[in-house]
Amino acid sequence: MRIQNQEIQRQRFSRAKDLVAYMGAMQAQDFLMVRWAVGLRLQGSDDASIVEAYNKGEIIRTHLMRPTWHFVSCDDVYWLLELTAPQIKTLCKSRDRQLELDESIYGRSNAILEKALFGGVNLNREELTRLYQEANIRTDENRLSHLLMRAELEGIICNGAIKQNKLTYALLSEKAPVRKLLSREESLAELAMRYFTSHAPATVRDFIWWSGLSVSEAKKAVELIKSDFVYETIEEITYLFRNDQPDISQHNSLCLLPAFDELLIGYTNQSATISSTYNPKAISSNGLFRPIIVENGRVTGVWKRTMQKTKVVIEVTFFSIASGSLKTELEREIKKQALFLGKEVELVFT
Numbered sequence: 399m400r401i402q403n404q405e406i407q408r409q410r411f412s413r414a415k416d417l418v419a420y421m422g423a424m425q426a427q428d429f430l431m432v433r434w435a436v437g438l439r440l441q442g443s444d445d446a447s448i449v450e451a452y453n454k455g456e457i458i459r460t461h462l463m464r465p466t467w468h469f470v471s472c473d474d475v476y477w478l479l480e481l482t483a484p485q486i487k488t489l490c491k492s493r494d495r496q497l498e499l500d501e502s503i504y505g506r507s508n509a510i511l512e513k514a515l516f517g518g519v520n521l522n523r524e525e526l527t528r529l530y531q532e533a534n535i536r537t538d539e540n541r542l543s544h545l546l547m548r549a550e551l552e553g554i555i556c557n558g559a560i561k562q563n564k565l566t567y568a569l570l571s572e573k574a575p576v577r578k579l580l581s582r583e584e585s586l587a588e589l590a591m592r593y594f595t596s597h598a599p600a601t602v603r604d605f606i607w608w609s610g611l612s613v614s615e616a617k618k619a620v621e622l623i624k625s626d627f628v629y630e631t632i633e634e635i636t637y638l639f640r641n642d643q644p645d646i647s648q649h650n651s652l653c654l655l656p657a658f659d660e661l662l663i664g665y666t667n668q669s670a671t672i673s674s675t676y677n678p679k680a681i682s683s684n685g686l687f688r689p690i691i692v693e694n695g696r697v698t699g700v701w702k703r704t705m706q707k708t709k710v711v712i713e714v715t716f717f718s719i720a721s722g723s724l725k726t727e728l729e730r731e732i733k734k735q736a737l738f739l740g741k742e743v744e745l746v747f748t
Contacts, residue, residue: 399639399646400670401695403598404660405439406653408644412441414451419471422592423478425663426459427467429565430705431656431689436469437738438653444738449560455573459557459565461486461550463610472574476553481585482610483551490544497541499548507535507545508554512569520558520566586611586619594620594627597664599637607666635667650694652727654701654712654735658687662697672697676717691716693724703735709742710735720747 401407404421411417414436418424421439426432433448436457451457458475462468465486470478494500507530514521514529521529523542530537530545537545546567549555558568571577580588593605606616620638627638655661662668662680671692672680680688680697691699691714699716712732720728729745736743 399599399643400597400661401651401692402644402646403596403640404664405596406655406661407651409439409441411439412443413456414440414443414448415456415471415473418457418469419474420592421596421660422589423463423468423470423474424660425466425658426469428657429459429467430703431658432469434656434735434738435659438655438734444740446740453559458570458574460555460570461547463608465489465547465551465610473576473578475556475570475574476577477580477585478589479551479553480579481582481589483553485610485612486551487548490548494544497539497544499541499544503535504545504548506533508549508552510535511549511555511567515555515558515567515569515572518568518572520561520568522561522564522566526567583622586615587622590616590619590623591626593664594623594638595640597660598627598640598643599630600665601635601637601667604665604667608664650727652691652693652724652731654731655690655692657689659690661692662690663687671695679717691728709744710739711744711746713746713748715748 405411405417411420417436417439424432424435433445436448437443437445452459455472457469458472459467459469460475462470462478463482510529510533511526514526526546527537527542530542535545546555553570555567556570556573558566558573560566589609590605593608594600597604597608602617602620605620606613609616611619626641628641630637630639662671668677668681676697680690680700688700689702690697691701698718699714701712701714704711704713712735714728725747732743732745
């Protein structure tokens, strides 16, 4: 059900913006991998079309919710920030004190960014660091990340266009000029509806983790939408299922999912998808999610992608011995990566 609801099998959307809006938000700290996360869920997409949607500002990359980098639709970025930024600022207060970052410094930082990026200017981290140094604002000990994230949370900046293969920052008001806002109750209901529609079956605990909302607000959000879902308790855990759950395909499936894919990271308990034995092979102790091979809904291996000038090398590692038919099916799946990236792909088994 999760594979189908997350559009990994159905692929009903053709535009990146529509898919990201349907998902609510997609974790995006690995910029190369999240493009594949979006692309594999779309009809006939390629990497260039995802980058184009990003450069045009149809999808926005910024910090919100848990917090970490996310892709969100340009239509959703403002109400999502208004809903989730206060909680993130509260989480950052202790670290702000350690770094001696107060509201005065944040105010100066925001003013520098607004002036430097005005008029469609896109600057990378190194260029912004030089501006801070000229203003005698320290950027060491991870202060730069805090300065930039605060500006993101206040809706001043977001990631800008790719420049010389580097990510940049731009003014959010110029990337997403239409400012759509909702009431807090509307925002809570909308975020919960997006999550449970695209991630069901899921639990309230899953939603609390994914959204970054407080327990009380997350529970309020679920209460607002509960009539649109079915509750079912399985092994003493209560899940929300879609009322309109389509028929589930029973045919065999195999797919290569990227690092930090929503199929794993969207839930607090990943046991429906990966066994406890193999979980450490896909998710490290410090929370690093590796790219995964998913066979019939279960994680059966991991993979690694190395980009070279003229080709891409994909190295796969199965947790147990793979059959010949599985390897043949995997080769077909690899061809999707070749089409998506527009490069020759070399498959290596380990």
